[in-house]
Amino acid sequence: MFDYFLQQLIFALAIGAIYGLIALGYTMVYGVMRLINFAHGEFFMLGPYIYTFLFSGLLGLGGLAPVLDSAIAIVASFVIVGLLGVAIERFAYRPLRAYGRLAPMLSALGMSIVLQSAVRVTVGPQPVHFPAIVESTPIDALGGMVTTVQLGILAAAVLLMVGLTLFVNGTRLGIWIRAASESWTTSSLLGIRVNRAVSLVFFIGPGLGAMAGIMYASYYGIMQPTMGSVIGLKAFTAAILGGIGSIPGAMLGGFLLGAIEVFGTAFLPILSFGYIGTEYRDVFAFAVLILVLLFKPAGLLGETVSEETTVAKKDY
Amino acid sequence: MNRTRILLSAATLLFASGAMPVLADDVVLGGSAPMSGAQAEFGQSQIDGAQLYFDQLNEKGGIKGNKVVFRPLDDRADPRQGTLVAQQFCDDSAVIGVIGHMNSGVTMPALDIYSECGMPQVVPATNPELMRMGFKTVVRPVANDFVQGALPAKYVTGKLGLKNAVLVHDKTVFGQGISGVFKDNFEAGGGKVSGTYGTNPEDVDFSALIASIKLENPDVVYMGAGMPQLALFLKQMREQGLKAQFIGPDIGFTVDFITQVGAASAEGALMTFQLPPYDSSPELKDFSDRHQARFGRAPGPYASLGFANAQVMAAAVEKAESLDREGVLAQLHGVTVDTLLGPVAFDENGENTTAPMYLYVVKDGKFELIKQ
Numbered sequence: 001m002f003d004y005f006l007q008q009l010i011f012a013l014a015i016g017a018i019y020g021l022i023a024l025g026y027t028m029v030y031g032v033m034r035l036i037n038f039a040h041g042e043f044f045m046l047g048p049y050i051y052t053f054l055f056s057g058l059l060g061l062g063g064l065a066p067v068l069d070s071a072i073a074i075v076a077s078f079v080i081v082g083l084l085g086v087a088i089e090r091f092a093y094r095p096l097r098a099y100g101r102l103a104p105m106l107s108a109l110g111m112s113i114v115l116q117s118a119v120r121v122t123v124g125p126q127p128v129h130f131p132a133i134v135e136s137t138p139i140d141a142l143g144g145m146v147t148t149v150q151l152g153i154l155a156a157a158v159l160l161m162v163g164l165t166l167f168v169n170g171t172r173l174g175i176w177i178r179a180a181s182e183s184w185t186t187s188s189l190l191g192i193r194v195n196r197a198v199s200l201v202f203f204i205g206p207g208l209g210a211m212a213g214i215m216y217a218s219y220y221g222i223m224q225p226t227m228g229s230v231i232g233l234k235a236f237t238a239a240i241l242g243g244i245g246s247i248p249g250a251m252l253g254g255f256l257l258g259a260i261e262v263f264g265t266a267f268l269p270i271l272s273f274g275y276i277g278t279e280y281r282d283v284f285a286f287a288v289l290i291l292v293l294l295f296k297p298a299g300l301l302g303e304t305v306s307e308e309t310t311v312a313k314k315d316y
Numbered sequence: 317m318n319r320t321r322i323l324l325s326a327a328t329l330l331f332a333s334g335a336m337p338v339l340a341d342d343v344v345l346g347g348s349a350p351m352s353g354a355q356a357e358f359g360q361s362q363i364d365g366a367q368l369y370f371d372q373l374n375e376k377g378g379i380k381g382n383k384v385v386f387r388p389l390d391d392r393a394d395p396r397q398g399t400l401v402a403q404q405f406c407d408d409s410a411v412i413g414v415i416g417h418m419n420s421g422v423t424m425p426a427l428d429i430y431s432e433c434g435m436p437q438v439v440p441a442t443n444p445e446l447m448r449m450g451f452k453t454v455v456r457p458v459a460n461d462f463v464q465g466a467l468p469a470k471y472v473t474g475k476l477g478l479k480n481a482v483l484v485h486d487k488t489v490f491g492q493g494i495s496g497v498f499k500d501n502f503e504a505g506g507g508k509v510s511g512t513y514g515t516n517p518e519d520v521d522f523s524a525l526i527a528s529i530k531l532e533n534p535d536v537v538y539m540g541a542g543m544p545q546l547a548l549f550l551k552q553m554r555e556q557g558l559k560a561q562f563i564g565p566d567i568g569f570t571v572d573f574i575t576q577v578g579a580a581s582a583e584g585a586l587m588t589f590q591l592p593p594y595d596s597s598p599e600l601k602d603f604s605d606r607h608q609a610r611f612g613r614a615p616g617p618y619a620s621l622g623f624a625n626a627q628v629m630a631a632a633v634e635k636a637e638s639l640d641r642e643g644v645l646a647q648l649h650g651v652t653v654d655t656l657l658g659p660v661a662f663d664e665n666g667e668n669t670t671a672p673m674y675l676y677v678v679k680d681g682k683f684e685l686i687k688q
Contacts (some may be wrong), residue, residue, distance in 0.1 A: 002318075004531070007527050008523075011527075030416070048630075120352070125354070126355075126572070127351045127354060127544040129572070136555060138556070138557060145556055151599055206439075208663055220520050220521070220551075221548070222548065222576050226353075226354075230518065261524075262523070262524050265524035265525065266524040266528065269528065277513065278514065278515065278525045279487060279516050281524075282516070
């Protein structure tokens with residue numbers, strides 16, 4: 001039973017890391033703009049497509065070792081998707097800022113459809129095989145089987161999350177982001193260019209989403225234009241679970257949702273003597289979300305909204 | 317300005333959605349399959365196959381001198397879209413026959429609609445229940461799932477002597493149906509099914525499920541699901557070290573299955589399919605060449621099936637006394653025609669009396685036919 005538990009823990013960590021990375025994108029954008037970027041799932045989807053395109057292109061040119069090609073393609077995907085995020089913010093959300101909270105959200109939904117359809121029309125609707133970055137070799141560890149891909153995903157995700165935390169808490173650009181999350185008026189009065197902070201957040205968030213997409217595609221070996229919608233929804237749930245607007249919350253929410261899904265699938269049939277099957281995983285995950293929100297509406301690490309905070313953040 | 321814009325857009329929409337002009341004497345036949353989404357490769361290949369046959373007919377002068385117009389519509393493998401498509405065909409009085417749908421789950425609700433408007437239907441979907449629901453307007457030229465589930469069960473209990481199986485299905489009409497048939501035949505062959513598991517049709521992560529299945533230590537895993545779930549499942553199975561014999565249904569018979577799983581992990585997997593290989597007879601080879609010439613690509617997995625379905629429908633229209641739905645319907649059940657896939661004749665349920673099924677094994681990165 002311990003082996004079984006350990007095995008499931010490995011899955012939970014791997015999928016939780018991916019959810020966490022995507023959730024970071026949602027949470028950062030919400031923190032700075034109070035906008036749920038529904039198009040975020042599509043950045044997740046674009047990552048592996050752009051990576052595959054660049055990687056096969058570089059491989060075709062043939063000048064460098066495949067490992068180097070892969071690394072360049074990964075970094076380039078981050079940058080390209082990040083820049084795309086900045087552009088989308090600039091052209092689809094910024095002009096609508098004066099029109100309330102609903103207009104940018106609708107624009108985000110529309111953007112999501114546009115991106116998905118664009119990929120579907122150019123590449124095709126069927127799932128495409130994703131070229132493996134690291135060959136998936138199973139390693140026997142303490143009774144469970146870990147694949148090199150899972151280890152890679154965990155390592156990369158932890159690195160990215162640590163990097164992001166250091167960036168947000170320790171650098172000048174990080175101060176921009178934190179200031180803009182608190183209050184736009186006061187930040188601009190203090191000389192912080194809020195629009196720059198917004199663009200920065202829209203560079204990092206989608207970039208991280210693209211990284212998560214590449215990890216997801218190497219884990220499962222396929223990518224399809226619709227993969228962003230379901231995973232985006234789940235990662236959004238993870239962000240809410242952990243407290244939307246809070247960066248540690250997004251990471252915690254991601255791992256927590258991964259754990260709930262995996263352990264729910266693994267142990268529900270056993271605990272319910274076979275009545276509740278593995279297909280109730282999503283039901284279980286969303287039920288937990290509802291419970292958390294009933295008792296802690298702001299999420300686990302979210303800020304409790306009180307009179308002072310509402311008044312302070314109302315104007316931007 | 318606003319009103320003009322609205323009127324203009326409304327007019328454009330109406331104009332754009334209007335059908336192409338159809339001459340009064342044209343024979344209009346509808347077809348529906350998933351042309352977008354994960355199963356687009358299968359659906360589109362069916363449409364292409366049918367289109368190829370109708371083009372051939374038109375070159376020879378059409379049916380009774382009338383041109384055949386084939387109207388494919390996308391049902392996205394979604395029952396809701398399928399019923400809309402069915403209603404659309406029914407409402408269009410020019411359409412006198414429909415070849416569709418590909419998915420059993422989409423066909424089931426659509427059967428009622430076609431029956432209501434008396435539309436003759438040639439259906440490729442394979443769930444056995446479809447022909448036992450009492451609809452008189454439909455025939456099926458392809459083998460149903462009773463045959464498809466039985467063949468691999470007999471093979472693994474008889475030839476391979478495997479005793480312990482686990483079923484996985486995706487809770488669709490097709491998936492549950494066919495895994496049930498496999499179970500019955502497997503148990504009849506002396507084996508034991510130690511568990512049945514369900515997944516959602518869109519799931520990609522089966523790791524927790526496979527870890528549970530590993531505890532049962534089965535010899536065989538039969539999966540009744542679609543693509544890419546079949547490939548994802550087998551890939552994750554091998555990654556977790558579960559070495560059971562994997563068996564899948566016809567929807568997995570595609571090169572994508574082998575690429576997505578990886579040739580090494582896919583080795584030895586069994587797949588059933590209704591059609592023989594494209595190089596197994598001169599007619600099929602000729603068909604393959606003509607398909608390549610017409611569409612610029614090799615025939616997809618169901619292209620020959622689409623072609624055969626079109627042959628059946630055209631045979632019914634040919635013998636019809638009047639070129640309308642009643643006329644075609646009167647002839648539909650009595651059709652006996654030599655199709656690309658062999659002779660077709662229908663029993664009282666509308667099922668094909670001879671329904672071949674073929675078993676393939678993945679060897680060296682390719683599907684190879686197992687001769688029985």
